[in-house]
Amino acid sequence: MRYSGFRVIKEALTGHKGWKPVWREPEPKSHYDVIIIGGGGHGLATAHYLSKVYGQRNVAVVEKGWIGGGNVGRNTTIVRSNYLLDGNEPFYEFSLKLWEGLEQDVNYNAMMSQRGIINLFHTDGQRDAYIRRGNAMILNGADAELLDADQVRAEHPYLNFEDARFPIKGGLVQRRAGTARHDAVAWGYARSADLHGVDIIQNCEVTGLRIENGTCLGVETSKGFIGASKVGCAVAGNSGRVMGMAGMRLPIESHVLQAFVSEGLKPVLPSVITFGAGHFYVSQSDKGGLVFGGDIDGYNTYAQRGNLPVVEDVCEGGMALMPMIGRARLLRMWGGVMDMSMDGSPIIDRTPVQGLYFNGGWCYGGFKATPASGYCFAHLLAKDEPHPVATAYRLDRFRTGRMIDEKGAGNQPNLH
């Protein structure tokens, strides 16, 4: 069924009786060409592109809970391609271009809103680093602008220009960046994949990987064994657990990132804003809530909750940057489990196990990557070779020294 304004009106006039379920609730078949473990944003996007672009119809997504319940359903919805390194920027720019056509592609309004992002800087060193980054973005075909303090003030007069501990010296802007309705992204991809014949199997937990003489034959699940020619793992924070079933140790730790939303407010923030002298980034949802976050709690965890010190740290940053939010109320806090990699960049690659493929290490940047991650993982699963924009995301790069370290923080995941 095609969604459109006319359809909404027609259904309204006929008592909404015609709306069909957005996806089927199929029982698993005994064998699939490809099984994707993980019904989150990346897994569902992979299924969408695998079926729609690469023409694979015999595909299943197995999800232990309800689809879209992972990080795609608990993030701060920011979409951008303002990366520094050549291993990353082409990939994220590819992703941003996919975002720009997403709604027409999946026929679902994900409310992709290109309201722009500004990364503020407060020291000369930060400015130099942002200039290098902005140049890298442009040299990779993305858009970037540098604003000085006066220009920032003109666009964001409510920021603290009065008594800032670390005065704002300017900002790097990407106008094409913005936000998207996170749940709708998962639902849109799921609906489209389902329409293209993908079986989305919810409440089906993978309990093991059947591997015989180095080849993966399928997955053991709470609904029994399901055979597969290829198995792709896209489970973000649970990467260690699932790949552990294949006896693999990963260059990844699981950490919790907290996010926060305020009560609904009339529009106050025109774009996404990130603070350069503290842990705080914020945007305002179409519903009116200030959606914000900061640093990860910093300790290994699989619990989707954090602790008070980080909440305070984030709000201190928020008040230092925009003291007008002091009387806005924090409504809800939650946490998502991040697959923090050893250089802050992701992995999309084959594994030493034949037929087993891995997609992970997204740290807290997974949402913006959803379309390209799905596209490139689908490419890898379909063609057995990396997509041109994802060639750097190799599993062996830490052994060879080809790290993609945007922050220069080194082999300590909680610093990325």
Added chain:
Amino acid sequence: MTQVNRLTGGQIDRNSTLNFYFDGRSYTAHPGDTLASALLANNVRLIGRSFKYHRPRGLLTAGSEEPNGMVELRAGARKEPNTRATTIEMFDGLIANAQNRWPSLRFDALAVNDMFSNFLSAGFYYKTFMWPAAFWEKLYEPIIRRAAGLGSLSMQADPDEYDKGFRHCDLLIIGAGPAGLMAALTAGRAGADVILADEDFTLGGRLNSETFSVGDHSAPDWAAQAVAELSAMPNVRLMPRTTVIGAFDHGIYGAVERTGDHLPSLPTGKPRQILWRIYSQKALLCAGATERPIAFENNDRPGIMTASALRTYVNRFAVTASPRVAIFTNNDDGHRTASDLHAKGVKIAAVVDVREDAPLSYDYEVLKGAQVVNTKGRLGLSFVEVALPDGSTRTLDCGALGVSGGWNANVHLTCHQRGRPVWNEALAAFVPGENLPVGMSVAGSANGVMSTHGALRSGAEAAAAVLDLTTLPDLPEAEDAPIALKPFWYVQGCKRAWVDQQNDVTVKDVKLSYQEGFRSVEHLKRYTTLGMATDQGKTSNITGLAIMAEVAGKSIPETGTTIFRPPYTPVPIGAFAGRMTGKEFHPTRLTPSHHWAKERGAVFVEAGNWLRAQWFPLPGETHWRESVDREVRQTRASVGVCDCTTLGKIDVQGTDAAAFLNRVYANGFAKLAVGKTRYGLMLREDGMVMDDGTAARLAEDHFVVTTTTANAVSVYRHMEFVRQCLFPDMDVQLISTTDGWAQYAVAGPNSRKLLQKIVDPEFDISNEAFPFMACGKITVCGGLRARLFRISFSGELAFEIAVPSRYGDALMRRLMIEGKEFDVTPYGTEALSVMRIEKGHPVGNELNGTTTALNLGLGKMVSKKKDSIGSVLCERKALIAHDVLKLVGLKPVNPEEKITAGGHLMNTDGPVDSAHDQGYVTSAAYSPNLNSNIGLGLLKRGDARMGEKMRLVSPLTALTVEVEIVSAHFIDPEGERLRA
């Protein structure tokens, strides 16, 4: 208008009258009122507009669960949107305004949404607004954003202050109703360290809203007596106006105390609110229960509220929502409301009870087996339609309708660590499950014990259990009525019956969600926004779940549970920030000569938490470059002084000190002679350069190590890791002395001459006696102990001299006086930076965490003869490939042209794009000595490309410059000056 709906009695102080303003009109109230009770007293039922359809809304409740009655409190910079009228403690001169309405509350333009509601069904926006793509940002989204949201911010900085505090206790009791008070009495009398917190300004919880007796007292009097006894106990801390917002790991609770919100204005220096971090051995949740409404056609009109709210307004605040009230209930508690109201002279139109066997009353009519099927009244309830069992309908004329659908236990905090509540059939409600936060137990109605006597007992028993007490205190007599309830969630056949009133989620929306496949509770919430409003579904989640269960043909527990996340009620962001705002966001570190530099008119710059002098403008200097160029010239020509106190200083002692440094530094330190200093390169284990600095050997077993300003803390931490975790049997002791010594670089050809004027004569600092890289303890100015290092960052003949910090100011002043004859200048971080670029010394811009020693031209420093941190992984294939980046100098072919740090390097011909990127510029400056802009950069095979011309491109700043690749050592490459 006077308080027409005010009754007799209640817990308000009629001796004093307060004035307040709502939506521009003036009214009166009494101390003890909330804004909500005061508005009802003045017969104001219409308070706000709903989120989506802008329907007229009044009050639904009398507590913090209120979804409808929200206002913008106060004015100007103190405007506070979305404030629940039910929790606003009345004060004189209070100003509140309605929100989410235009042009006015009574005539709201966007109320047209309500007429089109059929087109705005759940999730409609996911299905449209997609064509043409560009229209979303330009047209659809701005309209939606303007319509959405509730209150508005002032856009001004919050002028109030907030504190943070920390309290520790044996037992934290959350909620001061019957269970909480009884628990506190039990624990307090047993001598335990108790904190009793309650969100209300009067402790007592439901007891303040009831008329029955507890022991020989009325319920409120018994509560007051208990509070009096508790406040007399030194081991009990009462915290009224304090909401416990979250249960965090290991018994830590967050709590917000509203110390100033009930005051017309804050006394100077006093906080508006305090965020408490409460460390509890044990916690007892006595958060009570919340009455839930029933969904029926047009159940959202102003005047329709929960029955218990009506009772609270009548009993506690002596206010009735209307002189004529009807009740709609599925349980006996609704009848208690009716009789309480009747007793206060309120006319009861009828009690509509869905139960065939509902109890009868002599005082008013009870309609058994009946249901409210519709209501009327444009801006407020005027009458309700009742369907009787015989199929006939009846119309009840009433200005208020009290609805009771039963009670939900307030389990919220039991879920904050992902605990799941369990279903209780008798209550038709969820109660706390097994997996509570560690150390937490639950008592009273929060645990499903709904009668007053039951609550008192369970409070006492829970406290006794926590503290291992053998005897219970005597419990007062109190009502102990059993639960008599028939689960009833919504009236069949209704078209628009509200489940989540604030977000305008109707029964129909829940059913549509199921129809479209959004069937898990989480999908339901996200698709319909049920429970996502500012009340987080306190009055709607369970009803929504029950409807979903019915359409799915499953039981409620099979359908799922809803769990809650912190905070329990919304908290101002300012309260989480406390005092860390404005200039106090981070501590400010000042060097010993800061005050002197300020006198000199220095311009300061943030370096981490430090403030450092950036340059020292002289009269007549209009541009910073003038000052910086002069400082550089004067230093290189004669002598300059720079405050380098901010460099990290770590004292390394012990018989294994040298062996230890041999591990943490990539280059060797074992053979460094006493009295000598050496440049040290520190790598991370992954082979990247971590930091650089110097280590001076003051004795066989004593080194003083310096770090960069930025890395002082992380290097110290790293050294402690190496000491304690990697080489635990090394005899090494570490301690920071960064703040202890004021340290100054004295640089320039005349630096020795200047120092000789202050260094005491017995110390020979001639080139022979004190050569390059020498160090030692000396005295200055007639006996002040000091340290002298002959090291140079500027490339000139230079020293660094350190004295105890309290004398730094005096020493700097002395150097300026003694230096006059040499035309001495103080120089700041800019001149420092220019001179280090002229010398090609890498700093932060080059040590960016992705550069190896090889990249920086320091590859030879990494000793292969020993095992030091990072010495293995820096040898990985890609890190030693032939085309790795190398540090080079950059000169514009035309010296006038500017070099931009952050620019990228491209070959002179060939395309300009990332695929052809050759490297980037790390640092840039104007060199007054070379009369040219210069820069440092990292360039592929840079060391092999000396003399090559390249294009420096910076499309971001619209700049392309032809540059020549040169040695990074622009000045005195042989280093003759610093050895002079």
Added chain:
Amino acid sequence: MIINHPLLGPRDASEFTYLGDASLIDRPDGMAENAADAFYDYAYLRDNPAGEHRELWYHEAGDRSWLVVTRNTLTHEISKVELARDVARARGRTK
């Protein structure tokens, strides 16, 4: 969270700085034959268990002790806290 410091008793975790898996104590010998592989494994690969995890915390705002904390990554329950120096010695580290 609260870490029960072996010397100081219960302290708020915010006083500490987290490093990671306690296996970072087992630094390989840089002069050994297989150093390259051993260091790759040491520096980059993690068990990342969902359950009991032995990890390194540094009492930055305290007595500067490095601690080995045994903590459950699903519940955050802490079952054991040791001085890292003792652990290191027990694992055979010396000079």
Added chain:
Amino acid sequence: MHDLVAITALGGAAPRVDTVGPVTFTEVPDVALTSVAARLGQEAKAREALANVIGAPAPDIQRIAGGEKTAFWSGPDQWMVEAPYNGHHDLADQVKAAVGNTASVTEQTDAWVRFDLRGDGIPSVLELLSQLDLRCLSSGTAARCSIHHVGCYLLCRDANHYSIYGPRSSAGSLHHAVLTSMRSVY
């Protein structure tokens, strides 16, 4: 004797004194400080030597001990020794002479600023500043803590007298934090 004039950590010629309600808050420049860290394997001897210096057994974990020279525990086998500045401006050398090679000694005098709180109701001020369990910080105990992101030592000399040692460079921020809390409470 040298002819340079010292300033206090807050930058004044004389120490700053503030009184709010019952609490008096004083900058204390007249104190010399040095760290003593036992050498590996010399722990027992170092304690002995330290005992001779302060005329009392070396303080145990989180304790303070001594007379004119007092010591407080600062870490495993580590202590801080404090004494009046006048007569002890070279405290480190004095202590080093006494402990010899049993311990490493490092001058800490100007690495820290000391503030004293005197009066009733000091805990009400401290509970807005420090997350320490003040019930455990009885007379004669010292603990490291963080005050508004500044790492400090908090010493309870008796119920009406506390000392705070903070990094000298952060003296201004620390002073502001404590004074603000005093005004917040009283």
